[in-house]
Amino acid sequence: MKPDAATPGTDRTRDELNLAPRFTEHDAVRLNRMFRGSSTQEMLEAVIGDRLAGDLAVVSSFGAESAVLLHLVASVDPKVPVLFLDTGKHFAETLAYRDSLVERLGLNLVVLTPDPAELAKKDETGLRWSYDPDGCCEIRKVRPLEKALTEYDASFTGRKAFQSSTRANLPRFEVDNSDAQGRLKINPLIDWDASQIEAHFIAHDLPRHPLIAQGYPSIGCSPCTSQVLPGEDPRSGRWKGWDKTECGIHKPGEEPFL
Numbered sequence: 048m049k050p051d052a053a054t055p056g057t058d059r060t061r062d063e064l065n066l067a068p069r070f071t072e073h074d075a076v077r078l079n080r081m082f083r084g085s086s087t088q089e090m091l092e093a094v095i096g097d098r099l100a101g102d103l104a105v106v107s108s109f110g111a112e113s114a115v116l117l118h119l120v121a122s123v124d125p126k127v128p129v130l131f132l133d134t135g136k137h138f139a140e141t142l143a144y145r146d147s148l149v150e151r152l153g154l155n156l157v158v159l160t161p162d163p164a165e166l167a168k169k170d171e172t173g174l175r176w177s178y179d180p181d182g183c184c185e186i187r188k189v190r191p192l193e194k195a196l197t198e199y200d201a202s203f204t205g206r207k208a209f210q211s212s213t214r215a216n217l218p219r220f221e222v223d224n225s226d227a228q229g230r231l232k233i234n235p236l237i238d239w240d241a242s243q244i245e246a247h248f249i250a251h252d253l254p255r256h257p258l259i260a261q262g263y264p265s266i267g268c269s270p271c272t273s274q275v276l277p278g279e280d281p282r283s284g285r286w287k288g289w290d291k292t293e294c295g296i297h298k299p300g301e302e303p304f305l
């Protein structure tokens with residue numbers, strides 16, 4: 048199920064080609080009902096093993112809690128592509144952590160990079176983050192991911208309901224309404240709480256991101272991530288000083304910290 052990729056001679060989108068969206072709201076409701084009461088593991092085995100959602104990918108920042116979802120997916124099928132946005136601005140520690148998890152879990156890593164021509168034109172100095180972080184995220188995250196996701200029917204996210212009020216009522220399956228492609232977003236950890244995440248790290252001896260111990264409970268690009276003092280909102284270290292809480296990959300308020 049790669050309709051765009053399988054359309055020779057064109058890079059037009061499904062919408063431009065008047066193709067029906069991959070999934071509808073009705074499909075998402077049906078899948079949520081189908082897996083009501085199922086464990087995360089059972090759901091992943093059915094969705095990945097039986098290809099209920101077509102071609103799948105995980106989108107991962109290799110941040111503080113990423114290892115849990117990556118471990119769960121890899122335990123079902125390590126060949127599922129793991130999309131990583133290499134913005135060119137990550138901490139060296141994040142890249143090293145990514146590489147260690149890829150080796151430990153046998154992940155099928157796919158590195159996405161910004162368009163070099165767009166970078167040269169719009170961020171020649173590499174300092175756009177300092178005066179226009181929205182524009183920087185657009186070039187370095189949003190567009191590369193949009194382009195890559197046209198290859199897939201659905202993507203897994205690591206969102207959890209306890210992280211924010213805007214995620215509190217998110218379902219396991221939802222249609223990504225960011226364009227007319229009708230891809231599914233699947234949130235396997237949506238009903239996990241912090242203690243379950245911690246227990247999974249311990250039970251499977253998963254490595255921690257090295258910057259957590261240095262006061263970074265939420266980790267993104269290095270210029271836009273600050274240390275957080277004990278007692279402060281763990282997310283307050285992201286885009287400090289800016290009225291910005293998300294990178295634009297998901298709808299505002301849904302996924303502030305990819």
Ligand code: SF4
Binds near residue numbers: 136179181185187294
């Ligand atoms: S998080 Fe910062 S450095 Fe990274 S893409 Fe966004 S603005 Fe640029």
